[in-house]
Amino acid sequence: MKLEGKVAVVTGAASGMGKAIAELYAAEGAKVIVSDLNLEGAEAVVEGITAKGGTAKAVKANVAKQEDVESMIDAAVNDYGTLDVLVNNAGIMDGFEPVADITDERWDLIFDINTKGVMRAMRKAIPIFLEKKKGNIINIASTGGLNGAHAGATYGASKHAVVGMTKNTGFMYAKEGIRCNAIAPGAVATNISASMKNINEFGMSRAQLAQAAIPSVGQPEEIAQVALFLASDESSFVNGTVVTADGGWTAAF
Numbered sequence: 001m002k003l004e005g006k007v008a009v010v011t012g013a014a015s016g017m018g019k020a021i022a023e024l025y026a027a028e029g030a031k032v033i034v035s036d037l038n039l040e041g042a043e044a045v046v047e048g049i050t051a052k053g054g055t056a057k058a059v060k061a062n063v064a065k066q067e068d069v070e071s072m073i074d075a076a077v078n079d080y081g082t083l084d085v086l087v088n089n090a091g092i093m094d095g096f097e098p099v100a101d102i103t104d105e106r107w108d109l110i111f112d113i114n115t116k117g118v119m120r121a122m123r124k125a126i127p128i129f130l131e132k133k134k135g136n137i138i139n140i141a142s143t144g145g146l147n148g149a150h151a152g153a154t155y156g157a158s159k160h161a162v163v164g165m166t167k168n169t170g171f172m173y174a175k176e177g178i179r180c181n182a183i184a185p186g187a188v189a190t191n192i193s194a195s196m197k198n199i200n201e202f203g204m205s206r207a208q209l210a211q212a213a214i215p216s217v218g219q220p221e222e223i224a225q226v227a228l229f230l231a232s233d234e235s236s237f238v239n240g241t242v243v244t245a246d247g248g249w250t251a252a253f
Contacts, residue, residue, distance in 0.1 A: 001029035002232040007080040009033040009072060011063055011121065012090030014041030016190030017140060020220035021087055021227045026054030028228060031080045035061045035072045036090070055080075063090045063117030064109070073124040082132070085231045086125045088118040088162075089140040092195035094152035096203035106197075107154050114158035119165060126169075126178070133177040138230045139166050140223075141182040143246050147253065149210035150186075152203050159184075163242055170240020179239040181230050186246025187211075188218040213252045218245065 008025050012018040014036035022032045026049040034049075034056050036042040042058035049056040059075045061068040076083045091114045094106065118139055129135025144150035145159025162182060169180040226245050229235050244250060 001027075002228060002234070003085070004029035006030040006084040006231070007033075007076050007082050008085035008087065008231065009035060009076050009083060009121075009125075010087040010089060011035045011061065011072070011117070014038040014045060016192065017185065017188060017220045017223045017227075018087070018089040019045050020224035021089065022056065023049060023054075024221070024224040024228050025085070025231065026056050027052065028232075030085065030231075032056040033059050033072060033076045033079075035059045035063075037062050063088075063121065064112040066120055069117060069120040070124055073121065073128070077128065083125055083128050083135070085136045085138065086121055087138045087140070087227060087231075088121055090117060091140065091142075091158075091192065093192050094155040095196050095199045096207050097152040097154065097200040098203045098206070099153040101200055101203070102152075102154055110154045111158050111161075114155070115161045115165075118162055122165070122169060122180070126173070129173070129178045130176055135178045136231055137166075137169065137178070137180040138227055139180070139182040141166065141184045141242060143184050143186045143244065143250050145182075146184055146242070146244070146250065147210075149207055149253075151207065152200065166242065167240050174239055179230075179235075181235075181238055181240065182242045183223060183226050183230070184242050184244045184246070185223050186218065186244075186249040187214045187216075188220060188223060190220060210253075214247075214249050216247045218247055
């Protein structure tokens with residue numbers, strides 16, 4: 001098994017890509033902290049993992065709260081002795097608002113979850129990795145973090161920031177045995193659309209020009225396979241980069 005003996009934390013793991021990643025990691029031998037604001041959903045994922053002989057624990061965490069992020073990482077160390085892999089998957093969408101229609105409240109919420117939550121989890125994990133001289137961070141970015149047409153200005157900016165943090169972290173700690181990479185999924189069948197509020201008609205109409213080029217919608221399990229590769233020793237020389245998993249969507253641009 002590719003992750004035998006590893007301890008992983010996966011945020012936003014009650015559904016979608018996070019769920020698929022947590023399940024695959026456990027199947028490959030990792031002990032997994034299944035973190036999500038939806039504790040009931042996280043517990044259901046853990047039940048499924050343990051029923052198949054895996055090891056996992058559900059932890060309720062709102063990644064917009066520093067104390068929750070810290071307790072999530074602490075749970076891995078306290079329950080399983082260490083941390084080897086951190087997957088920052090939790091995130092929410094905007095309503096496709098262009099910059100003229102952004103509200104400060106929505107901007108702050110999306111950045112607190114999509115960007116600051118990622119930074120805080122990385123900041124908490126890095127000292128553990130430095131002590132071990134080994135560690136692995138995988139951030140779920142987005143094709144919206146590579147261009148300007150796949151969401152609104154706020155979501156796009158938040159994911160561009162995640163890409164920037166990923167590259168900087170991969171470079172900064174490259175000689176310390178720490179790797180940091182990101183995955184940029186394209187259109188994937190998840191429930192992230194539930195976080196979209198008050199869709200902006202103008203922004204959506206512009207984004208539809210890019211959406212028309214989507215060749216297919218991916219499944220969470222397909223993104224999980226990329227996350228497994230990045231978490232495993234098979235990707236030992238992959239660091240500070242973004243793996244685009246979009247079925248060829250952005251190849252059109």
